[in-house]
Amino acid sequence: MTSFVPQDATSLLPNIEAKARQEVNEPHSAVVRFGADQPLRLDAGVALPHLQIAYQTYGEPNAARSNAILVCHALTGDQHAANPNPVTGKPGWWETLVGPGKPIDTERFFVISSNVLGGCMGTTGPASLNPATGRAYGLDMPVVTIRDMVNAQAMLLDHLGIEKLLCVAGGSMGGMQVLQWAASYPERVFSALPIATGARHSAQNIAFHEVGRQAVMADPDWRGGRYLAEGVTPHRGLAVARMAAHITYLSDQALHRKFGRRLQDRANPTFGFDADFQVESYLRHQGESFVQRFDANSYLYVTRAMDYFDLAEDYGGVLANAFAGSKTRFCLVSFTSDWLFPTEDSRAIVHALNASGASVSFAEIVSDKGHDAFLLEEPELFAITRGFLDSAARAFGLPPGREG
Ligand SMILES: CC(=O)SCCNC(=O)CCNC(=O)[C@H](O)C(C)(C)COP(=O)(O)OP(=O)(O)OC[C@H]1O[C@@H](n2cnc3c(N)ncnc32)[C@H](O)[C@@H]1OP(=O)(O)O
Numbered sequence: 243m244t245s246f247v248p249q250d251a252t253s254l255l256p257n258i259e260a261k262a263r264q265e266v267n268e269p270h271s272a273v274v275r276f277g278a279d280q281p282l283r284l285d286a287g288v289a290l291p292h293l294q295i296a297y298q299t300y301g302e303p304n305a306a307r308s309n310a311i312l313v314c315h316a317l318t319g320d321q322h323a324a325n326p327n328p329v330t331g332k333p334g335w336w337e338t339l340v341g342p343g344k345p346i347d348t349e350r351f352f353v354i355s356s357n358v359l360g361g362c363m364g365t366t367g368p369a370s371l372n373p374a375t376g377r378a379y380g381l382d383m384p385v386v387t388i389r390d391m392v393n394a395q396a397m398l399l400d401h402l403g404i405e406k407l408l409c410v411a412g413g414s415m416g417g418m419q420v421l422q423w424a425a426s427y428p429e430r431v432f433s434a435l436p437i438a439t440g441a442r443h444s445a446q447n448i449a450f451h452e453v454g455r456q457a458v459m460a461d462p463d464w465r466g467g468r469y470l471a472e473g474v475t476p477h478r479g480l481a482v483a484r485m486a487a488h489i490t491y492l493s494d495q496a497l498h499r500k501f502g503r504r505l506q507d508r509a510n511p512t513f514g515f516d517a518d519f520q521v522e523s524y525l526r527h528q529g530e531s532f533v534q535r536f537d538a539n540s541y542l543y544v545t546r547a548m549d550y551f552d553l554a555e556d557y558g559g560v561l562a563n564a565f566a567g568s569k570t571r572f573c574l575v576s577f578t579s580d581w582l583f584p585t586e587d588s589r590a591i592v593h594a595l596n597a598s599g600a601s602v603s604f605a606e607i608v609s610d611k612g613h614d615a616f617l618l619e620e621p622e623l624f625a626i627t628r629g630f631l632d633s634a635a636r637a638f639g640l641p642p643g644r645e646g
């Protein structure tokens with residue numbers, strides 16, 4: 243297992259790089275590099291001759307390497323699913339679900355988590371060094387798609403000697419990757435757990451992303467995407483983008499429950515434009531903390547990848563065709579208060595899977611936490627995940643788990 247080294251980025255992400263360097267001795271952290279002899283062909287019609295993928299693993303592969311689960315992160319996640327994030331110091335994004343004895347039990351399963359193509363935590367993205375110019379790619383990085391991300395992950399699995407995944411799981415953009423895996427590599431996916439996701443990005447969701455991108459690009463420090471070379475960062479635009487996006491990850495009920503109309507550290511309104519309301523202060527905090535961990539150009543690329551996702555389009559406009567003949571076992575999960583990927587989106591996938599004759603179960607979880615409920619304490623999600631994986635593992639020939 244190689245040690246983690248930061249990506250070949252230039253100076254944009256000093257915070258991220260410095261923290262990543264502290265991680266050199268972290269077990270199960272690694273990068274793999276693919277050279278010009280293994281180019282990644284992209285949907286944009288070009289090939290990436292050099293590709294780096296940063297990943298984490300948890301647990302150990304069994305002798306047959308048949309206990310592997312790939313977990314796919316959402317928009318701004320990274321490989322640190324179940325270990326403290328070296329940049330933020332916060333728990334991994336799925337520590338609720340992944341770990342010893344947890345629903346994705348690392349005492350039983352070998353769990354792989356990688357930073358997506360286009361990301362900024364070690365996998366090749368717009369802040370990476372462009373070997374053709376010796377400078378960061380910036381907007382010279384080809385636009386990437388969910389399928390490109392999945393194809394890069396397939397190269398990682400080949401590198402790790404994993405022929406077939408017991409399961410691929412993820413929420414939101416991670417769920418799109420799950421669906422793409424099942425469509426592109428049905429023979430490599432024994433079971434699939436797409437959560438809070440859809441088979442295509444809706445017009446409303448594209449619209450939200452466009453607002454965020456415009457906020458980034460309107461920041462004078464964005465400099466046409468060349469801010470790295472010019473030694474500045476478009477923090478203000480990126481923070482506004484995150485503030486707007488963050489609202490969509492929650493729900494009206496959740497914001498009401500958390501903040502209502504309460505004022506922030508004051509008894510009366512100021513009759514000015516300071517953060518009078520707690521919810522304003524909260525959003526500002528979310529924006530400010532986000533820019534400490536994320537690259538603005540990466541934000542453009544990953545949002546674009548989600549926008550372009552329309553699985554049916556690649557299969558003659560019929561979603562069921564994407565899963566024709568599939569032997570993969572699916573379990574879909576949605577949340578009642580998710581207005582980014584409402585339950586109808588999951589139902590449409592269930593209908594397509596039924597039409598294609600695939601094995602599918604579906605659960606709609608009652609929650610007021612909104613879209614990002616999949617990242618939070620949701621006992622029903624934990625129970626569904628545990629039960630689905632246990633049944634898949636048995637069917638795949640693995641010995642029973644500790645409760646089996
Ligand atoms: C699948 C993936 O890959 S995801 C990877 C990306 N990670 C994320 O998106 C996680 C970031 N997102 C979040 O944290 C989302 O808010 C959620 C919905 C997932 C988490 O929700 P919760 O755990 O309930 O956290 P909550 O929304 O209350 O936010 C807590 C933060 O707000 C801050 N906060 C709360 N109230 C206020 C306030 N009035 N003023 C300022 N800050 C406030 C807290 O101090 C805390 O800050 P910290 O995170 O820096 O410690």
Ligand SMILES: N[C@@H](CCO)C(=O)O
Binds near residue numbers: 414
């Ligand atoms: N909050 C998620 C996006 C929506 O699930 C993230 O930042 O990755």
